[in-house]
Amino acid sequence: MDALEILSDLEHVFPYFQPIFSADEQQVIAYKVLGRYETGDNIISLGPFFQDDQIPDEYKFEVDLLLVRKALEKAIKLEDDISIFLNRNAELLMYGHGEPFLQELLDFEKKGFNLSRIVLEISDRKYLGDLDQFDHLLQYYRTYGIKIAVSSTDSESYHFERIGQLEPDILKINLEPLKSTATGMNFHDVLFTLSLLARKIGATLLFENIEMSYQLQFAWKNGGRYYQGFYLYPPAAEFIQRDLLKPRLKEKFHDFISYEKRKLEGVYLASEYFHSMVQEIVMKNKKAGFKELFQTLVKELDHIAFRMYICDEDGFQKSANIFKEKNGWDVQAEYKNKNWSWRPYFLENIIKMRNERKGILSDLYRDIETGENIRTFSYPMNGDDYLFIDISYQYLFEHEQLL
Template structure:
């Protein structure tokens, strides 16, 4: 597609709209504007046009400006609580210091468009300019009520840094990575960290490229409030009825909730099982030293655990590690007096166990040494010491509700 063909035929540059659905309302709450070119009965994406570095910025701005004007003209007819997402490459956004773009928006504000409905979706992975100037411009836009979204985490090592710099109201996450088994596990770990960060800064997670049911479930489970993708509804030249998928989404969420409840019940039952089993062994070995206690635990939990140790309430290890290798259990004395209080939730869980007087089964996490996905059961054994038992992935896999 030649750039001149587009520039000399702007009448056939048209906006498409992809609906964004919310988890809380199960209805359309926004549309993302996408550029299309109509040629000989075919609809062609303008993505390659905007990503072509050989095309001068003034040409790109002219086409983008037209798309925005046509899209907002249509958006005037939407309900007042429906947002409009406008994609902007950071370099294009900085064109003429961002003033022409703002003037276009202000012109529509005079016609009744509340600028609080505008979400500026920034794509700046290849931005070579001054981030300070970009941040200043975005803060200026925010004074008019415009929100900022950042997309996305596709293999971008600076993503977390940019979130801290730009402080977006919305973080857009591309679920394309879930299609690959090679990247899915690490993607999940990164997403967990991202969801914690979003919560800290008050940002909302929007998941895009949802193409299958399991991706919608993944987005729902991982704190996604907004969703879009072909599985829900493809980009279209027309707006859709807002409640079109309400019953379907209600049904899907009911499935997700039912599954998650069963999983949580299984985790609760497992915690009770470990509590009763381990507490009984602790009571029987109340006056014994740690080595004797470990011997009794190994007899009962050989097919469940792969590591055991005791720490005091400040996180200093008071015993050796008892570790299950290929040839059986053995002692790792070099771990005595190591401190684990730096681990996330360690002290929080110590206080919880001390106050409640019973054990805790951890969330899933990757073990630092083995790299396997595990859980840890921890339990108080006297006034100041706590027993930690690492549950093997093999056991979790055999009891799949624990994964």
């Protein structure tokens, strides 16, 4: 892309706006500003212009500031509760120590544009400057009400650390990896970690690049409050009616809710089934030792389980592992006396079982040793002993509502 051609023809540089929709109101709550350039009969994206390391920052800043000015001139006419997302990397934001950009925003504040409507979508992965100064600038911007958004599905610990340091108002998740059939559990694991982190720091999840219905469903199921993508509405030169997609989104959410209810009902019924079956087996073997109890459980649960063991309420394993190998069940004595209280929800579930005297079917998770997705059924045998039964992926696969 010829930078000089663009700089000498700035009147053909203009913003496009992609609407961002909310789950709670099913309407437009923001627009992301995207740069466009008209050349002849074509309208092209300015993304390559801003991503080209060979183009000087002052050129990029001039074009970017023009886009911001043109975007806010149009956005000032919108309702006061509609935000404007501006995408800026650290180099561009630090240009002139951040003052020229802020001054432009302050000029619009004088015209009646509340700066709390501005969301800065930042990236500092390639920034070679002083991160402390960059962070101070962001905090300074925040004193004007400006919000911060960070894009991430990066599993590197550095990036999680940066998110924790910046404590963004919005955490953006790119759903493009979901288009690939090669996408493995890593993406889901990273997303789960990010959703927990977002909850801890009070950030809202925004899912972008939604291009298909199943991606919207994925975003909805995984705690997304805001949605953006071509499936909903493509970038355009003009704003759209806020409630344009409300009927469609309500219908979609109704389908998602109905599907999720069926799955939850299936999980509930499976939990009741396991509870009744295990309770009957345990009661019949009340006076038997662990060995005899496991012998009975293995016969009854051979097609369901692949691992069983017994712990006390502090998480110390009182029995060996009974593990299903290819050629049958085996005893893994080395697991006796190991402690599992460090596992998430372990003690919480122990207290719940102790008080309610009822078994619990866990959520879906990946087993550390087998690497497969499993669930665990836990059962309170008596005041001291708790039985844990790991349900095999094969059984979950055969009962789709459990996956």
